[in-house]
Amino acid sequence: METTNPTAPNRAVTLRDVARLAGVSVATASKALNGQPQVRAETRARVVRAAEQLSFSPNTLAQGLITQRSGTVGLLTSDLEGRFSIPILMGAEDAFGSDQTSVFLCDARGDAIREKHHLRALLSRRVDGLIVVGARPDTRPSLGRDLPVPVVYAYSPSDDPADLSLVTDNVGGGRMAVDHLIRCGRRRIAHITGDPGYGAAQDRARGALGRLSEENLELAGGEVWFGMWSEAWGRGATRMLLERCPDVDAIFAGSDEIARGVLDVLHEERIDVPSQVAVIGFDNWTILAANARPPLTTVDLNLEQLGRIAAQRLSAAMDGTPGSGVETIPGRLVTRESTAPLR
Amino acid sequence: METTNPTAPNRAVTLRDVARLAGVSVATASKALNGQPQVRAETRARVVRAAEQLSFSPNTLAQGLITQRSGTVGLLTSDLEGRFSIPILMGAEDAFGSDQTSVFLCDARGDAIREKHHLRALLSRRVDGLIVVGARPDTRPSLGRDLPVPVVYAYSPSDDPADLSLVTDNVGGGRMAVDHLIRCGRRRIAHITGDPGYGAAQDRARGALGRLSEENLELAGGEVWFGMWSEAWGRGATRMLLERCPDVDAIFAGSDEIARGVLDVLHEERIDVPSQVAVIGFDNWTILAANARPPLTTVDLNLEQLGRIAAQRLSAAMDGTPGSGVETIPGRLVTRESTAPLR
DNA sequence: CGGGCGGCCGAAAAGGTTTTCAGAAACGTA
DNA sequence: TACGTTTCTGAAAACCTTTTCGGCCGCCCG
Structure with missing residues (x-):
């Protein structure tokens, strides 16, 4: 039995197709779908219906090209094996996952050369920001001040106090x-x-x-x-x-x-x-x-929360409110049975 | 001390800038940097030098737009906490990391709705392929046959035998x-x-x-x-x-x-x-x-190798050689001291 | 000396979207 | 009726790169 899956744009369907089906120009179609005010309600409805019918999803590459915002961030970890980076990574992924930004995962394996390589690739992909997750809670070298995107260091603080670092307490x-x-x-x-x-x-x-x-x-x-x-x-x-x-x-x-x-x-x-x-x-x-x-x-040590906060700080920085210095995330006590009051 | 806002500097340098500095057209600059043959060695050298001088890195979004290949893949995991998905993820990241494809990490938290959401986002970003990593080695529902990109299922096999699944032995x-x-x-x-x-x-x-x-x-x-x-x-x-x-x-x-x-x-x-x-x-x-x-x-169970093979199979599928069915990855014995010959 | 050819370069189109701006239509006012 | 205003729509530019194709030049061959 043939079922057409509505979530699966089969062949790349473009805004032009939507516009044609709705009987409007691409300009109008774009405005209709993006909630711009200068379009009549009736027209908007027609466009939306057409888009759904074709299960149109906009080409994010093209959007990024024009808006100068790719809607992506890079997660540069130095040690995926390490059990400390994983929860941080989860928290960060979680904090971004909800809205419209996607996460590039890069594992440098603790190798500075590989890190440079990944950094270059990420910048080439025009990420909007970077989170650098260390493997040990000791200071690590900064990626530098002249990067075109904001950076947040998690777990391992940067050696440059002008950077923003989040560490455990x-x-x-x-x-x-x-x-x-x-x-x-x-x-x-x-x-x-x-x-x-x-x-x-x-x-x-x-x-x-x-x-x-x-x-x-x-x-x-x-x-x-x-x-x-x-x-x-x-x-x-x-x-x-x-x-x-x-x-x-x-x-x-x-x-x-x-x-x-x-x-x-x-x-x-x-x-x-x-x-x-x-x-x-x-x-x-x-x-x-x-x-x-x-x-x-x-x-x-609340590592997952650390990751979430890192994502929030990065979002803030991407929106023009950068931070700096070292921020310490408090831990919490988890009480089980190996401790109890005397007597 | 006031430092200039680290988010402010480097405006993205484009191929046009390189071309201008080298005194050629963008077309020639592109060909020079991509190793196309129709450009004189002397000219090529001039362009390369200019590119280095400006530390140019090509805008991957624009490249993807024209080549119809984003150079990205999606890693759709249902359970980042689970200790099984991490090694697989590492293996996959590793296998891709070497060449020029980057990995989007998405954690659906075992929620089908969130999975659909992420899938949509990834397709919108025009990923070239998908790896779906399950949390348990039991069968999971297929993402469907009418996706515009190849998919490889790792750890949890798909319920559709037409899909390619890799499982532990x-x-x-x-x-x-x-x-x-x-x-x-x-x-x-x-x-x-x-x-x-x-x-x-x-x-x-x-x-x-x-x-x-x-x-x-x-x-x-x-x-x-x-x-x-x-x-x-x-x-x-x-x-x-x-x-x-x-x-x-x-x-x-x-x-x-x-x-x-x-x-x-x-x-x-x-x-x-x-x-x-x-x-x-x-x-x-x-x-x-x-x-x-x-x-x-x-x-x-060689999970990391499973991830690596998943990446290889996906690469093959993206290059036009799709697979199907369930492939079983063998495990290996790790001998320590809790076993030994009798006597 | 003219025609053909190979090597090198640049103009232009294409890819899909957003945004600006001009123009058209409809409506109200003098 | 003439004109100004508001509301909506579409043409076109822009983002950055790749690729095609035509043109220019110098060279060889007849």
Whole structure:
């Protein structure tokens, strides 16, 4: 059975075809379809009907050529594998998806040459704006000031303060984690985290220490346990910690992976979570956090929201209201069962 | 300090500017830059130099308008969150990224209406082709036969056999897993897997049973343990399994999540992996598999390669060689430490 | 020396749309 | 009736590039 699909313009049908069918000129057809006022209602209706009948959809390339606006933006990510770029990308795609702009996805694989290549291609396609999503929350080189379109940096801030960058709040996240543990009545709080070469590790630790000192508390175990972003390190560090400081009553892990290792060892040692020791993670990597035993309280950096805001800021810049500097997006606490008030 | 608004500078430099600087006509400039033969070497050099000097990049919209090829493809995914669409998307982006086509990313969030909306937008942008990436390996409705551009379905096959679909090999993967266990000398093999409502669960089980019957082996535990795609189910099922069938020497888990639960209980029960019981997972979800204790042998469905092949097939179709039917992409075994020969 | 030919270049059309501006039609006013 | 005004429509330019085709020039051959 032949059904003509109304959403499928079969052969490129142009405005000229619509105009001919409606018995008007292309100029009038254009105005009718775009809601311009200088066209009689009756005429407009005729044009609209013709357009529907032919299932006309305007050639965006031609529109872009004349309006000098392609209605597209480029999403330049340096690391699609990285789990951090994906939610940001989702948020951005989501924020644009609703209105009439489409998104070009480019993955530079962390390679500066490839990035230049993609940048060139995107400019050649006359994108109206760019979002640059980094793989690590550390500073990255700016694309430069003389680009013909506005740029927003997400996750990795640009090294040029004249650019607009959006970053996660690692300091605030660390503070938030410790604050939660304190509110649960914990006083002997340890911090096990990842590679000290990551700014994120340093920032989270800084936030944690800041909140502790407000309460005149010291870190249980005497210091921050830097190491690696892995379960194995979480296990090893926990064993050492328990030896040095057996009366610890809360552990703030610098990532959910590390937290999984922590939980694992506590389980082995028959130390109950959360009644004896509370554990809090970081990142809210659902697959790890929600499936942990017990499910893991953790800090969510709101990456998706970061992506959405990046899209909004870019839209504003494209409309002539550019921003600059570094904007920090707050995180939020996700409470599960690995933390609870004492007693 | 006041800096000039970064959105203000570079007015788009056109071919006309290049031509003027080189002292030729736009026609000649075009031919010179595109390697057309009817232009003297000296003239060509002059044009190229001018283009570089102005850092000219051709307006792709105008090119697309005249060549009737936009040099873009649409990537229509139904579920960006899902971990399966991401690698496919990466592979596709990668395969295109090298040459001169750019990729529009659209996430329909599993909503048919949004999908129609995006489809319309993409066609309006005159994409040269479409890749539709599903969220589940089950059949999905075709976009229809009367689209003006070729389409390739990835992961979720289309319900129209005239379309070209690429899918993962779940049957082969199940067979591969069991084959590996048999080669390790295991004879009492159990299978714990996820939701029986998923075709993937059924297919993997079918492959496993097929390989077992070739060896005249029965499934340890007597049946396939269907349940949920979670660690908790992996734990629960393993406990029941050990009770009913204490002499099991290998467990094939239907996903890495489930495998993590399996490992967890075996560890609790002081049953050594792999010397006493071998464990194999499925999906090669690195964060789970590589960090397990011991690191998990698992089946990788080669999703990234699936994406790459989808891109290749689409390119072929755009060049006039369309395909149809369902093409199955084989998986591969990733050997880690949770399996080993007996003795 | 004239005609033919090959090499090189430019004018112009085409692609599909938006926008400006002039003109036509209808209507009201003097 | 003549004229101004309002309302609507269409011709044409513009956006930027590619491609076709005709023209110019110098050269070779007869």
